[in-house]
Amino acid sequence: MKKDRTLEVFLVRSDPQSRPTQYRVVVPKLGTVTDLCCALTKLCGVAPENMMVADVYNHRFHKIYRRDDGLNQIMEKDDIFVYEVQEEDGERMNLPVYFRERHSKHIGSSTSTVLFGQPLLITVPKHNLIADVLYDKILERIGRYVKHTQSPNSDSRASASASFASSSQAAECSTSLGASGSSLSDGASCCAGSSNSSNHTGACSETNGLYDGEEEAMDHQVSPEPENGHSEEEEASDLENGSKADAVKPCSPPAKLFTFSVVNSYGTANISSLPCDGNVLQLNPHSTVAIDWDTESKKLHYDEQEAEAYEKHESMLQPQKKKATVALKECIELFTTMETLGEHDPWYCPTCKKHQQATKKFDLWSLPRILVVHLKRFSYNRCWRDKLDTVVDFPSGI
Numbered sequence: 339m340k341k342d343r344t345l346e347v348f349l350v351r352s353d354p355q356s357r358p359t360q361y362r363v364v365v366p367k368l369g370t371v372t373d374l375c376c377a378l379t380k381l382c383g384v385a386p387e388n389m390m391v392a393d394v395y396n397h398r399f400h401k402i403y404r405r406d407d408g409l410n411q412i413m414e415k416d417d418i419f420v421y422e423v424q425e426e427d428g429e430r431m432n433l434p435v436y437f438r439e440r441h442s443k444h445i446g447s448s449t450s451t452v453l454f455g456q457p458l459l460i461t462v463p464k465h466n467l468i469a470d471v472l473y474d475k476i477l478e479r480i481g482r483y484v485k486h487t488q489s490p491n492s493d494s495r496a497s498a499s500a501s502f503a504s505s506s507q508a509a510e511c512s513t514s515l516g517a518s519g520s521s522l523s524d525g526a527s528c529c530a531g532s533s534n535s536s537n538h539t540g541a542c543s544e545t546n547g548l549y550d551g552e553e554e555a556m557d558h559q560v561s562p563e564p565e566n567g568h569s570e571e572e573e574a575s576d577l578e579n580g581s582k583a584d585a586v587k588p589c590s591p592p593a594k595l596f597t598f599s600v601v602n603s604y605g606t607a608n609i610s611s612l613p614c615d616g617n618v619l620q621l622n623p624h625s626t627v628a629i630d631w632d633t634e635s636k637k638l639h640y641d642e643q644e645a646e647a648y649e650k651h652e653s654m655l656q657p658q659k660k661k662a663t664v665a666l667k668e669c670i671e672l673f674t675t676m677e678t679l680g681e682h683d684p685w686y687c688p689t690c691k692k693h694q695q696a697t698k699k700f701d702l703w704s705l706p707r708i709l710v711v712h713l714k715r716f717s718y719n720r721c722w723r724d725k726l727d728t729v730v731d732f733p734s735g736i
């Protein structure tokens with residue numbers, strides 16, 4: 339019976355820009371999860387104490403293994419993910435995070451959620467964890483496949499003063515720029531002012547002194563007439579002061595891409611909205627958090643193709659050894675070989691009236707006309723049941 343087995347696992351590194359990598363490792367059949375981590379360390383360089391091994395099924399953690407769990411619990415068809423995390427202690431813990439999409443069947447009806455993507459394990463502080471800090475940590479962690487666009491107001495406001503400075507340099511166009519620049523006092527119009535400033539090196543229109551491309555925009559605006567005898571220089575000074583004041587107005591924070599919920603370990607039921615004491619979250623090492631996305635937000639920001647992408651380590655590219663085969667004749671010879679019973683399988687001797695270590699042997703004294711050979715599919719001992727996958731070669735005609 340072989341003493342080793344081959345497992346294929348995915349390593350998810352803590353570097354948010356690294357894709358998961360698939361490895362093929364050789365581990366003892368009767369080994370533990372620690373043996374799996376040590377074998378993977380030789381290929382990837384991540385320390386075993388910084389690994390957490392999990393079985394991922396249907397976008398959730400089917401099981402997160404302990405270090406002393408036996409590898410016999412891992413089946414060939416299981417999707418095993420190994421996460422690079424920081425070792426848990428009194429100050430930090432590793433938090434499971436699920437992705438869910440909100441669906442509403444009818445307008446105004448209650449919403450349901452559906453899991454998607456691959457879950458995460460993120461190292462967070464065990465105490466005094468702020469909600470905004472958790473949001474930023476998750477957003478950074480998924481930055482490879484989630485694109486968060488900034489609020490357009492912040493860029494347009496920052497370019498407002500530059501727009502006015504470039505327009506004031508063109509003396510022959512001061513009247514037209516004063517009209518278009520006055521719209522900068524309205525925060526919603528910063529983008530228009532910014533786009534106009536990009537053409538300040540262009541030629542002015544011969545008929546009305548406007549820049550090329552600005553005539554159409556100005557058709558929809560009413561230029562204010564000077565009042566109370568104010569000169570053009572005074573209006574330009576007022577405009578400059580107003581633009582500077584507008585440029586330092588605080589920008590509204592960008593809308594969040596998702597919300598949080600505390601869920602059960604399967605991610606199918608909400609336990610509560612994220613409990614917090616003021617702004618400090620109340621989580622424990624058994625907590626599981628789901629990040630809930632609206633359909634529109636997911637469509638705009640979540641790159642599903644990149645989220646599912648992974649790399650293959652060179653261990654996956656090496657050809658696997660062919661499975662060993664044995665002949666049927668060898669099986670029969672082994673079946674009839676004398677076997678010494680182990681110390682845990684003593685035989686009760688009727689003469690000695692006690693259990694003794696003994697030997698046993700099978701012999702075939704005579705054979706029937708039709709012999710039926712049954713191959714064992716499993717190997718048993720007191721603690722384990724191991725499936726036999728050795729190929730038996732038998733002749734077509736006996």
